[in-house]
Amino acid sequence: MSKERIRVGVIGAGANTTSRHIPGLQAIASVEIVSVANRTPASGQRVAQAFNIPKVAGHWSEIIDDPEIDAVVIGTWPYMHARLSIAALEAGKHVMCEARMARDAAEAHAMLAVAQAHPHLVAQIVPSPFTLRVDKTVQRLLAEGYLGDLLAIEIRAGGQFLDKDAPLHWRNDFDLSGFNTMTMGIWYEALMRWVGEAKAVTAMGKTYVKxxxxxxGLLKAVRIPEHIDVIADMACGAQMHLQVSNVAGLLGAPEAYLFGSQGTLRFCDNKLYGGQRGDKQLAEIDIPAQEQGGWRVEEEFVNAIRGRETITHTSFEDGVKYMEFTEAALRSAAEGRTILLPL
Known part of the structure; x- marks a missing residue:
């Protein structure tokens, strides 16, 4: 259903929300951000002043319960995503939820079930941004048979040395972040756009600072790996190795390889390289203007509310898939066995 005037409430105004979502939504005609709730009233007031938001909610429930609000942007840490998304959808509000989707697969499934029970509402997860520029070109080349049979996938992300003295970040706090591990889920989500999902996962991980x-100032145990290697049997027939590390100093920029029977594709530094059997080396592949993707999360959200497009980046269905992969990887590392997907 088309709805020209859209009133938005923001719950959790972290870095991505203030740098991307709020400015992006405010730039769209007839979209108003009318209320914000943050961790403290003082931090909420600072955001409201910075972006001319008229109301600071004392508690997130005020935004959920406000009958004048049409849509909710959830920018909290993952431990609140399921609770807030479900509450907003049940209150009849469209939802844009920050990545990662939830703490675990069970929460993600609960979010999806409520979204499916309210099909007239838009439910979006903020997408992995890493490969947006080249996704359509990679998809086209795969469809055209550039690689032949896809055989193996290699993804590595790291480049920093271990910081033994850093304080506990929320991303390292299992209570706040759940099974989400560094950028592992972000890379897997991007890979799913190219080749689909995994059907079995085996992993080993290591936490060096316990x-x-x-x-x-109190010590708290760290349960999230600082280095992880994941081997996955992909449904497309390829074997995938994904390494994500906070200890691989000087590794270089993150990169992803697709190895086929007739060709190779490499993604690095937002560029795509390729070569086929008989070539001497990889060469940069031009990304046609009509295929170049980019960040349009807020535009897609509003267009979906107005009935002009369907959410693709990223649907709750795909969010569930990457949460299952993320949980499977950590379960495998902890239990020393292969985990089959879907969970």
Whole structure:
């Protein structure tokens, strides 16, 4: 259903929300951000002043319960995503939820079930941005048979040395982040756009600093790996190796390879390279203007509300798939066995 005037409430105004979502939504005609709730009233007031938001909610429930609000942007840490998304959808509000989708697969499935029970509402997860520029070109080349049979996939992301003295970040706090591990889920989501999902996962991970200091200066155990290697049997027939590391100093820029029977594709530094049997080396592949993708998350969200397009980046259905992969990887590392997907 088309709805020209859209009133948005923001719950959790972190870096991505203030740098991307709020400016992006405010740039769209007839979209108003009318209320914000943050971790503290003071931080909410700072965001409201910076972006001319008229109301600061004392509690997130005020935004959920406000009958004048049409849509909710959820920018909190993952531990609140399921609770807030479900509450907003049940209150009749469209939802844009920050990545990662939830803490675990069970929460993600609960979010999807509620979204499916309210099909007239838009439910979007903020997408992995890494490969947006080249996705359509990679998809086309695969469809045209550039690689022949896809045989193996190699993804590596790291480049920094271990920081033993860093305080406990929310991304390393299992209570706040759940099974989400560094950029592992972000890369897997991008890979799914190219080749689909995995059907079996085997992983080994390592946490080198067992305890870090939290906000109050007290030590807390760290359960999230600082280095992980994941081997996956992909439904497309390829074998995938994904390494994500916070200890691989000087590794270089993250990169992804697709190896086929007739060709190779490499993605690195937002560029795509390729070569086929008989070539001496990889060469940069031009990304046609009509295939170049980019960040349009807020535009897609609003267009979906107005009935002009369907959410593709990223649907709750795809969010569930990457949450299952993420949980399977950590379960495999902890239990020393292969985990079959879907969970």
């Amino acid at each position: 305890m870090r200091r939290g906000d109050l």
